[in-house]
Amino acid sequence: MNRWHAILWACLALALCPTSARADELRPAYIEMTEQSPGQWSLLWKASANSRLGQSGEIIIPDNCEIEGKSQREFAASNILTRLSLRCAGSVQGQTIGLKGLELSSTDALVRVAPMDEAMQTLRLTPDQPAAILAKPSVISNVAATYAILGIEHILMGFDHLLFVLALVLLLKGGWLIAKTVTAFTIAHSLTLVGTTLGLLSLPSRPVESVIALSIVFLAVEIVKAKPGDLRLSERFPWIVAFLFGLLHGFGFAGALAEIGLPEGDVPLALLTFNLGVEIGQLVIVAVALAALYALRQYRDRWLQPAKSVTAYGIGIIATYWFIERTFA
Incomplete structure (x- = not known):
């Protein structure tokens, strides 16, 4: 599969995927x-x-x-x-x-x-x-269950966060390396989520959402340019890259939580369970992506790299659209 075929398939993916997503997509x-x-x-x-x-x-x-x-x-x-x-x-x-x-x-x-x-x-x-x-x-089980479900739904329905985690899985090789990298992403977004919700940190939402889109574009480019034996920055230090971008994604999660609202008497519990829900959702994404890659490798190993490239082009095009929309709309 040459590059033009990959771009064609990526454009098709763009047409079929949601093209407008925000870091605070979940707004009940x-x-x-x-x-x-x-x-x-x-x-x-x-x-x-x-x-x-x-x-x-x-x-x-x-x-x-x-x-x-x-x-x-x-x-x-x-x-x-x-x-x-x-x-x-x-x-x-x-x-x-x-x-x-x-x-x-x-x-x-x-x-x-x-x-x-x-x-x-x-x-x-x-x-x-x-x-x-x-x-x-x-009270405890009621608040905990409600906000845990909201956290799961936000990572699965917040398409920018979902694509970032998916891109990490496509870029890296090895379950342990992926686990460490996703853990770094979790720690980072947890820090800014808690800090922002408690009023200790603050950034304007519009530039944050634009940079979140750019973080996805960056990973998509890294996937396309990756070569065996020639490790790129994101492959040599993936947990550092994930941690830095995770700080920004945490502001996005905080924006969603601000839209949802927090119970005044149970802010710590709601924060904790919302974050646990996000982590559960991330693990679901990682598990499904790894299972799909494993199945493809077993069925047609020669299709694996072209499939990664096609997916990376699609992710990059969608994220570029988000960046333009969030920056100039």
């Missing part, structure tokens, strides 16, 4: 219901202004609650924030909360309910289950 709706005084609740609803929910969604409040006064709506970044004041008769346990219109969307919704004298709980609504009954949960 968010509902926070907090008891301010006995029977008096405040409710905050956040949804993307570009989504169907943000334009026409409606909150399903518990049956024993009534809205007091008028709702307040405001724009914050690309989100619509709706604030309500509720008066509820008795406990909200056993009551239903949800979102009308969620079943027609392609996103999820996080719900955090914080009574004064009862356990706080975090629920996850989906298009298949747009409403849920409030019950007394185990």
Whole structure:
């Protein structure tokens, strides 16, 4: 397979793959219901202004609650924030909360309910289950499971992070070397994720997203130019390259987490489990990629290098498009 054939296949891959991805691709709706005084609740609803929910969604409040006064709506970044004041008769346990219109969307919704004298709980609504009954949960398991799933989904649905990890697998040889490199990437993005979420670090999101795209282009070029016996920088010191770029990807994860929202009383737990979810997602990507490469090597070994080149061209073209879109759009 010559280079022009590779480029042709890469262009086809570009046409078939999603061409618009952001580091904060995961943007579920968010509902926070907090008891301010006995029977008096405040409710905050956040949804993307570009989504169907943000334009026409409606909150399903518990049956024993009534809205007091008028709702307040405001724009914050690309989100619509709706604030309500509720008066509820008795406990909200056993009551239903949800979102009308969620079943027609392609996103999820996080719900955090914080009574004064009862356990706080975090629920996850989906298009298949747009409403849920409030019950007394185990707070730790509830928050942990919710944010771990969100972390897994973000690495699998955040295509720029996914392609970066995939490119690392294509570039390197040997399971142990790949494991060390991915671990370095994990440590790095964990540092900036925690630092940014806690307000210790800060970078503008737009240049960060552009450089994340460039990090993928860099790895794609390294894959194409790799030659046996002539190790390139990324092959000699892959864990250093992964660590440095991982710091930037951590800012991207932090942006996603900021969009999702964190439960005020369980920030450390939510951070930890979200990061564990990201790590689980990365391991899934690595395992699937290694299995595919092994199967190809066993079936047609001579196809392995051309397949890597074709994939690298596709990854590079997509990442270049992202870089241009994020820098100049």
